[in-house]
Amino acid sequence: MTRETYGSLLLVNGIVRTLDPHLPVGEAVLLVGNRIAAVGPTEEVRLAAPPGTETLDLGGCLVLPAFTDAHVHLLEFALSLQTIPLDDARSREEAVARVADAARTCPPGEWILGKGWDRNLWPDPSFPHRSDLDQAAPEHPVALDSKDLHSLWVNSLALRLAGITAATPDPPGGEIVRDARGEPSGILKEIPAMDLVRRMIPRPGPAQVRRLLQEATRRAWARGVTAVHVPEDVWAFRLLQELHREGMLGLRVLVHLTEQSVDGAIQAGLQSGLGDDRLRVGGVKVFADGALGSRTAEMLEPYLTEPENRGIAVMEDGELQGLLLAASRSGISAVIHAIGDRANRRALNALERVREDEARRGVPRDRLRHRIEHVQLLHPDDLPRLAALDVIASVQPSHVVADMEMAERHWGPERCRLAYAYGSLWRSGARLALGSDCPVEALDPLAGIHAAVTRRRPDGFPGPEGWNPQERLTVEQAVWGFTMGGAYAAGEEGRRGSIAPGKLADLVVLSQDIFRTDPDAILETEVVATFLDGQVVYGAERL
Missing domain, CATH: 2.30.40.10 (Urease, subunit C, domain 1)
Known part of the structure; x- marks a missing residue:
């Protein structure tokens, strides 16, 4: 490079x-x-x-x-550069046609992978079915990630390779969607269910991943980004360490551990902050719920459009609190994915117990930089709790303009008064770290700043004042979130994030x-x- x-x-x-x-x-x-x-x-x-x-x-x-992008799926972004792009597919039929095009040039038996389909943009917003993909690619296993990365659309061959049948039970924290006959429909919701198929997909070779990571790095530089916060598994973390050792890691990377790797990290004595200016250990990433687009975000009250649905609790209270307490006592901070108002409440309840335990042990508040990722919907009673508990709100402004119509439709205007409530969080004293959630949204801080400041789409929708204008940030606040906010969340505010003598x-x-x-x-x-x-x-x- x-x-x-x-x-x-x-x-x-x-x-x-x-x-x-x-x-x-x-x-x-x-x-x-x-x-x-x-x-x-x-x-x-x-x-x-x-x-x-x-x-x-x-x-x-x-x-x-x-800029620091405080929420990037770096390996997913890199790998997405070689998959079928479905972000702009405006119908199920268009998405299927792209799979069929790929099948014509892909050797039989090889996996066809894609990313970005969004049923909320289609004329028929119901979930698609495996039979659609069966017709397009009968000789290839197919796996297509949804835009929000919380649903996987697969064909019958992929289900067969994974051993998923009508008798397969839903894994805890996930759902195998069934059709009217009780057969798997081809939609898998949340990581525990999606991984049933994902574990069957061959990993690309190290040389290929390195090449794709270099291209992803160049794209980050072109947007002014030099630091990212990423949740990655052990395999990806090992690859990032190899690149760093060879002097080929072109970004400053804060790596969050996965739930699956935290026990090993605790046994090895690994702590948040270990590393250097190029590669550091962050916290442990856990999921409280799913996502709005898949209607798996966990809600206090049902979705307006699905009166029987309150979303999915990916991790229940006892397990969540136990894991976070164990991590905290070992010097590892919490990174909790929470989108729905009930998931955010449960995350804050767990962090309240963790902070009480840390206070008894004499741990300073700023030693462990606990954070909630997304914070997309809050109950009014929970808004002040992030500042009170010194919990970072790691938020992605581009979701505001992507989700606002969908949020109004499924949550309703009353609840949406505190949806993506960045202005209220800032005024409450909460610390904000801003990111993109790339590849869910584009890795582009300037687009994120525009979304945070205007709460309008590039075409001006929904009008001059923006969506829920009381939640707009100023330019200075948004820039702070993409610079000092990310540096603080990484424990590096003394080394970067502002232009001052002695800083990087x-x-x-x-x-x-x-x-x-x-x-x-x-x-x-x-x-x-x-x-x-x-x-x-x-x-x-x-x-």
Whole structure:
């Protein structure tokens, strides 16, 4: 991967928004090695430059700390680059046609994989059936991830290879959807059920995964991203360690452990924060519920459109609390997926017990950076609890504009007053870390900032004020969430996340000052260049 390397570099004629309250705005930045050496007025910073320093004129561009995406499925993103894209399939028939096209060139017996189908966008929003895929690819096992990654659509051959029949019971925390005859329909909901088929899919070879990860890294740099927080299994974590050891890991990666690996981590004495500036251990990722798109998010009251459905509790209270207590006592923080209001309440209840236990043991609040991923719907009684418990809200603004119509339809406007309630969370004192949930949504912080600030789609829907405008963030708050918010969640706020002397030289240069432009113009902003460790990893030809 090409990089432009400098010993020391002076960036001048820029608008430097530091995210450092002691010096919010500067004109110039001096980079020496992989560190920020000085920031401030041009002549003052120039005096600090060592002999031989090169100078780059930024032509009035905006300089920010490089972005952190606090929720990325990195390996899934990389592998999705070679699967059938279904995000823009506007009907079941269109999705099936793409599978049929793939089957014509794929050798019989090989798996056909795809990602991104969203039945909520189809004229008929009911779940599809295995028979649709059977006709398109009778000689290939087929597995297609839904957009929200909480449902898997498979054909009969895939079910047969996995040994799934009418007699197969639903695994705890998952569902094998049955048709009117009681046979598996081809839809598997939530990881415990989806893994029945996924474990049959051959893993790609290490060389192929490395190539795809490099391409995913280049795409992240092109969006100004130099750090990601990722939940990965042991195999992926091992691969990331190999890349790091070889000097080929091009992002700063905070790796969350899986529920399946946490016992081994505890026995080995692994703790959150172990690692260095490039690869660190995060918390243990557990699932309280499913997702809105699959109607498996766990609700206090039923879905408006499905009066018998309150979603799925992927992990019940006793197991959830026991696992989080064991992890905390071993120095591992909690990372809880929770979307529905009941799942968020249960997550907060468990974390309340954990915080009480930590207080008895004399553990400082900021030692373990517990977090809830998504926090998409809260009951009013639970809103203040995140700040009170010092629990980070790891949220993804692009879900707001993707989900708002679906949320209104299935949850109703009353509950939606505290759906994706970023403004209320910020005002309550909760810490926000912003991300994308890539590949569910695009890895694009500028799109996330626009969504957080306007709560409107790029076409302007639903109007000038946006959806539930009381939940909008300011540009400064949204940028903080994609910089300092992510750094704090990783325990690295002293090393990155703002532009200050001594911090790591990770910067993004933008074509215009998004703090001063019309919010709609944020989407027109270009990433001019991205710096990682003082090196230009993207956009050298534009500087």
